[in-house]
Amino acid sequence: MKLIVGLGNPxxxxxxxxxxxxxxxxxxxxxxxxVSLNQSKxxxxxxxxxxxxxxxxxxxPLTYMNLSGESIVPLMDYFDIDEEDLLVIYDDLDLPVGKxxxxxxxxxxxxxxxxxxxxxxxxxxxxxxxxGIDRPTNGMSVPDYVLGRFSKDExxxxxxxxxxxxxxxxxxxxxxxxxVMNKFN
Numbered sequence: 001m002k003l004i005v006g007l008g009n010p011x012x013x014x015x016x017x018x019x020x021x022x023x024x025x026x027x028x029x030x031x032x033x034x035v036s037l038n039q040s041k042x043x044x045x046x047x048x049x050x051x052x053x054x055x056x057x058x059x060x061p062l063t064y065m066n067l068s069g070e071s072i073v074p075l076m077d078y079f080d081i082d083e084e085d086l087l088v089i090y091d092d093l094d095l096p097v098g099k100x101x102x103x104x105x106x107x108x109x110x111x112x113x114x115x116x117x118x119x120x121x122x123x124x125x126x127x128x129x130x131x132g133i134d135r136p137t138n139g140m141s142v143p144d145y146v147l148g149r150f151s152k153d154e155x156x157x158x159x160x161x162x163x164x165x166x167x168x169x170x171x172x173x174x175x176x177x178x179x180v181m182n183k184f185n
Contacts, residue, residue, distance in 0.1 A: 002057070004058050005086070006023045007088060014147065025165045026058050029170075033056075034049075043070055044062050045060050046058060046059040046075065054173070069121065073121060090130065092131060097157050098161055101132075104125070105124050106124055171184075
């Protein structure tokens with residue numbers, strides 16, 4: 001069994017913001033797979049997909065970003081999902097828009113959703129797709145920037161990143177994550 005989590009904040013005011021790119025990608029994956037995220041439990045919404053006899057769970061925590069681990073770990077415990085079968089998708093200020101970086105482990109790098117996930121899991125060893133949102137310019141604060149929307153100029157690059165991220169998730173259904181990293185990094 002695998003768990004794919006997109007990090008974000010619930011509520012219409014946060015839809016399609018930079019900080020919610022994890023939600024956007026999980027929604028795109030769910031749409032491609034024909035999965036409805038209509039089950040509400042574990043402080044989130046989730047849906048399941050069956051692929052070659054394996055269950056794939058797609059989750060969007062509704063705890064707000066800073067408490068993401070409060071949703072992820074109870075779901076993992078309930079379904080008995082191991083850390084190596086977890087993939088978390090989230091925004092990254094240190095990557096430019098249009099870039100993704102896959103990793104198998106690492107620190108939170110200042111990302112509060114990942115800090116919460118690490119704290120609740122008790123380990124940094126889980127798969128991630130970091131999605132570039134770039135850093136603010138012109139003196140804009142980081143909170144205002146990450147809660148802002150992508151510009152029209154960034155949309156073409158964003159569409160490619162969403163497609164690449166969904167493709168990476170689907171590739172993981174069949175291949176070890178290290179091979180997925182080699183293909184998409």
